[in-house]
Amino acid sequence: MRLQSSRGLKRLWCEEYRVGWYRLTESEPQAQQVTSWPSVDSVPPVEEGGPIARRGFTYQDEIAVGFLLEMIADEQLTKIHFESHDDLVLVRSPMSGTTLRAEYVQVKAGEPEKLWSVADVCQRKKKEVGTSIFEISLGRDRHAEISSFRIVTLRPIMAALMPLSYPFGAEGRDPSCETMVSLQMEMDSRCPGCQSRKRNGSRYWLENCFWDVRHDFHAVERANRLQIFELAQKSGQPLLIEQVDVLLNEMRAWVKGAGDAKWHPDKAKKIVHRDQAVDWWRGRLTKLAQVNVASGGALAEKMADASIPSEVLAMAIELRLDYAAKVRTPTYMPPEESEDLQARVKSTVQSLSADLAAGILDLSGAQFHALCLQKLDALNNERPVGARDQGAFLKGCLYDIADRCLLRFNGLRT
Structure with a gap:
């Protein structure tokens, strides 16, 4: 579908889960004058294919456990959605300011034996607009929270995408640097005119997307074990390896149950708040500390x-x-x-x-x-x-x- 014009440029918005692109014209002022957006917590997902079809998501669940542990340790990570508007949604409350931030996380476990390229990120299913990884990710930008994005993959990325793996604020992520300019130009050529509901385009996505390479399940599992050890140490409750594995299995069951739940009627199960996670953690450490071998x-x-x-x-x-x-x-x-x-x-x-x-x-x-x-x-x-x-x-x-x-x-x- 090619860009068309009327009195000025008609903007094209890509919107996932719809056929074609959403066209903004002068006859649709309500779409251009949106002044408030619903919270990511208040509206149901556009679709719930994840909870229905999620089988064999061992890698994704292990990634989710890692973020659950991060939330216990980091008071700015206030809640996590499991299989709602994306594979995971991390809601953060910065220390300065009151605006919440929602990080939309896509976890890619079933990957070919090759490096990720710009072509892979922009590839559309059956050439249908709005179906590429990039377009779907940017399309999450439709809620009141400030949007950021994360792609978690098993495989590394090619040089063109490397800036996305740098920390935010790093010199190599500056939008004006040569690599970022070239990356934006290539993405725009593959997905021209793509914008979110909030009228943010490829530059916004590139500036706010972090590419997170987690090489295999066992590496993620080891990292989670270490995180449990460190959290327990900071709490003054050293754990045995068997106890660590018990907690790890319980957390796996927790995130799996949250992912399997449907928004209606089990929305409360899909969104885990930090106070819930912290209370669970403290309760389990207390139980382990009170173990009496002789009592039964x-x-x-x-x-x-x-x-x-x-x-x-x-x-x-x-x-x-x-x-x-x-x-x-x-x-x-x-x-x-x-x-x-x-x-x-x-x-x-x-x-x-x-x-x-x-x-x-x-x-x-x-x-x-x-x-x-x-x-x-x-x-x-x-x-x-x-x-x-x-x-x-x-x-x-x-x-x-x-x-x-x-x-x-x-x-x-x-």
């Missing part, structure tokens, strides 16, 4: 939360106490055998917990508890013929892990 109180609470019958709970507490007595008795079994069985239980529990957090397992708390016991029975049956039965020891170890707040039986379904 935490185990009782975990099983009650999972709606496990009281008679099953009573037996679990006995098994755990028997286990605690056995590990303190050197003659019960050789130390290397005890350590091997404990390691097998930890590995099994970690795998099951990760599957539950990722949504691979869709189980109630009681069902998840039963599955854990089935897996331990299978471990016991794999032992050599004639070996002493260690089913009670394995289950006692399981309940000891739960009592140390390293395992929750709560399922995704209630």
